[in-house]
Amino acid sequence: MPRAKAFDPDVVLERAVELFWQLGYDGASMAKLLAAMKISRQSLYDTFGDKHTLFLLAIDRYRERTGDGIEAMLAEAETPLSGIRACFDRVLREVIDRPEYRSCFMANSALELGQRDPEVRERVGAHLSRVEGLMHGALEQAQARGELTADREPRDLARLLTTTIHGIGIMARGGVPPEQLRASVNAALGAI
Secondary structure, eight states, X not given: OOOOOSSOHHHHHHHHHHHHHHHHHHHSOHHHHHHHHTOOHHHHHHHHOSHHHHHHHHXXXXXXXXXXXXXXXXXXXXXXXXXXXXXXXXXXXXXXXOGGGOSOHXXXXXXXXXXXXXXXXXXXXXXXXXXXXXXXXXXXXXXXXXXXXXXXXHHHHHHHHHHHHHHHHHHHHTTOOHHHHHHHHHHHHHTO
């Protein structure tokens, strides 16, 4: 009979997400992963497989968490446009207040591995599609409520917002000052 795990796999996976987010795939050595996750090499292999599989699981966890967070913010907002604003305000707070996590884990992964790893590319694409779909839905609701004029194309605006929300993190990681990040967000939201 197998022994019960001495750790919670969900907690350990969250630690891997944090390390991969900070250091990327190549920067997160096995030694660093084991130290951050607080498990043995054998426990990592037994529970998650190899480093690449762990990375894909980390991407999936992050993708689920952020997608669900955006969906919840949009659903809880008084209006669709205020929900979109709340999403951007949250991204700004995260990249300004937590410099060790500047940039989105998805954007980091796309930049590091997107060209050479089809599994990462597929997951990043799925994440971007979900975010765009959520933005599109909110913009269609805004249009139905009269917050967005009928001559505006919600799909095109959703693509603009998706590009901006992910680009903010990349700009922050590149050292763009907070006031310029805010100005970029305001310009994108002003285009609506």
